[in-house]
Amino acid sequence: MNVIGFKEAKCRNCYKCVRTCEVKAITVKNEQAQIMNDKCILCGHCLEACPQNAKTFISDLDKVKGYLRDNIPTVISIAPAYLGILKYKTPGQVITALMKLGFSMVRETAEGAAFVTEEYEKLLTAGTMNNIITTCCPSVNDLIEIYYPSLTKYMAPVDSPMIAHGKLIRKELGHDVKIVFLGPCIAKKREAESDPRTVGFVDAVINFPEVEQWLKEKNIDIMEQEDTLPHNPDPQVNRLYPISSGVLSSVVTSKKKPDNYRKFYVHGIKNCIELFESMERGEVSGCFIEADICNGGCIKGSAVDRESISRFKVKLDLEEAVPKKPLSDPDFYDRAKGISFHKVFLNRSPKDPLPSEEEINHILSKIGKTKPEDELNCGACGYSSCREKAIAVYQGKAELTMCIPYMHEKAQSMANVVLDTTPNIIILADSELKIVEFSGAAESYFHIPRCKAKEMYLYEIINHTDFLEVLSSHNPIMGKKVEYPEIGLTTLQNIVYVQEQNAVLGIFQDITMEEEKIKQAYKVKVDTIEMAQKVIDKQMLVAQQIAGLLGETTAETKVTLTKLRDTILYDGIEQPKKKTV
Structure with a gap:
């Protein structure tokens, strides 16, 4: 029979109950901390410790x-x-x-x-x-x-x-x-x-x-x-x-x-x-x-x-x-005649399997602990030592991911990989616009090492106006084109507010080549239009010249044909005289 109830939806994977439990009667499976009834002594400390009330008295x-x-x-x-x-x-x-x-x-x-x-x-x-x-x-x-x-x-x-x-x-x-x-x-x-x-x-x-x-x-x-x-x-x-x-x-x-x-x-x-x-x-x-x-x-x-x-x-x-x-x-005591108040106490110790030294080391190696100095024994997972936690993993009570320093290092490592490999410029600035993160691309474009950039303020590198606006309004600026002519760079910028850190994140995409292609395409269009206009002008001139020549030859033809007509009509006949007005 359960004495303490458990609400999965409220368990937030904080391990506070594991840290609180002195006998480690809590198992973590699928990132959910549940009580092992056969090992729990019902001290109630996990009820008191749980910040989300995921554990309650039935x-x-x-x-x-x-x-x-x-x-x-x-x-x-x-x-x-x-x-x-x-x-x-x-x-x-x-x-x-x-x-x-x-x-x-x-x-x-x-x-x-x-x-x-x-x-x-x-x-x-x-x-x-x-x-x-x-x-x-x-x-x-x-x-x-x-x-x-x-x-x-x-x-x-x-x-x-x-x-x-x-x-x-x-x-x-x-x-x-x-x-x-x-x-x-x-x-x-x-x-x-x-x-x-x-x-x-x-x-x-x-x-x-x-x-x-x-x-x-x-x-x-x-x-x-x-x-x-x-x-x-x-x-x-x-x-x-x-x-x-x-x-x-x-x-x-x-x-x-x-x-x-x-x-x-x-x-x-x-x-x-x-x-x-x-x-x-x-x-x-x-x-x-x-x-x-x-x-x-x-x-x-x-x-x-x-x-x-x-x-x-x-x-x-x-x-x-x-x-x-x-x-x-x-x-007083006569009323209890015939009642036995005797109780026998038993050995109820759990028979959990114990790993060998080799198995413990294998588990530790999975979370990057290959040397004694890697074992921090910080207790963040709830266990007093890394080895104790490794034994709990072997017994199915704990999970590898409960090692918070390892997960932090892993997340930090992944973040560094992203910052180092992304082609985009990434700049994170705090509420005072001091640079917190500076990606590898940012180092390359602005020619400033990350370690030095993280000691600088944003306005020492670029125009900080848009960052300041986002920090003040919390409204993002998306898809804004910004040029840096001094370094020959054109960017498409997305700037957003990071509420958890009260910071501003800017992601700049290099569109310099695209912009150059657009300019080249525009120049080709302009040149083509100019050439077409010249052809049109020349054609018009030729047309005008042809029209002029045709006009002269037409007049001459008219005179000649008129004379020819009159010669034929009035052959041997006196032509009428033109009236003089």
Whole structure:
């Protein structure tokens, strides 16, 4: 069963969850970071770290509302962390508010913690275990069973307070009642609903933020409620379980006989890992150890807003409010007769294959790491060393492309190839018009080395007016023809604004030859037109000359023919005399 949900569309390949996860229980496949349930200890750090909320807690709230809607008797077991997380004037106001939501009974999980304390006392009195690690925190239990299985022999074989409380309520009220746990921890959901050793005693798990939102929806203000006592005997000092050293305080206060164990607490996943590694080396013995994954204890649990809670203030307030007195009710423990709070812890370590030295080197070589000095061990991928990451690649947990320095170098190399080989002039200038990039073609045309150009401003090389306009307006200038007569260059320019860098990119295409061809073609046209005009003019002149000659010969012909006609008509006849006017 999944406790943390995953939304593929929101995962942006940032590896922040991998960097955050101390046990590397996240696999990256097809650039998607997903949780490996069999390796996850449900510390909740990936939920907190994910900037895109791609990982979310799978809630039981709708299931709980369904119980109440169907009028099923439902008991809520409220973790003692409520005393430091919820806002109230008196703790009884919280009990009243929960009753108004529809719960038939509100009982404190600290009631179950009292029976856990009693079991710890028995272990301390018996003194048969070399070390005793408390087993209240399911994430600590997972950490040991999965990653430090050699230490399971030191785990107190005792149920957590939640399960102990569930067993007690189940005995008293039967199986027709639904039992809901309200607490600050997401790991409780797996313990209650999918661990075969503890399943069946708690039906659903919800957290404090969910209940606060639920109360808000129902217009129930805790601060305005009357004071109501919980439906359980006073568990006294066992209400201190959620703060650092709270378990120790409960055990020491309730202990009737002295023991020889040294006692200390360890909180926070890194501290727990450090301790367990030390214990594996045999450096710790004769100790009773309170262990909790969350810094400051359950009060800073994985399902609460950790930033809004001061563990120091809560610790001081709770220690002041909760008297360190042993249980005074002689009948308190009699109610659990016949209930076993015993739990067996197992070796659940994964059997991942390990690569040989040759296989590790082969994987490293694929990302350009052929020498020890190439292994930066920067941790950007989420793994502490390049070799650790290579092992994860071999095991199918990671991808080669997760190496950010390698991908950056590859991208930079590709960019340099483009800048060096493109025939176009490429110039990138920042918001102050200082040159950021200068392509190989730009070096060739302007006769300025790239290294020197990147120390210059744009206006020192070319007219920067168009670049300044694009920088100001963010509107591109496309297909503008610009000439540089001093170097015999004509360009077709596209200038665009680069929003991500607040810069201006200019791409100039050399069209000098095309322009020369156009000019030559135009000259040929002009020359042809001039030649045609000369031919036309000459033809007109010839035509005029021919017309003149034809006019003269026509007149002469007319005179001659007229004379010939008259000779024929008037042969022997006196021709009429022309009248004189």
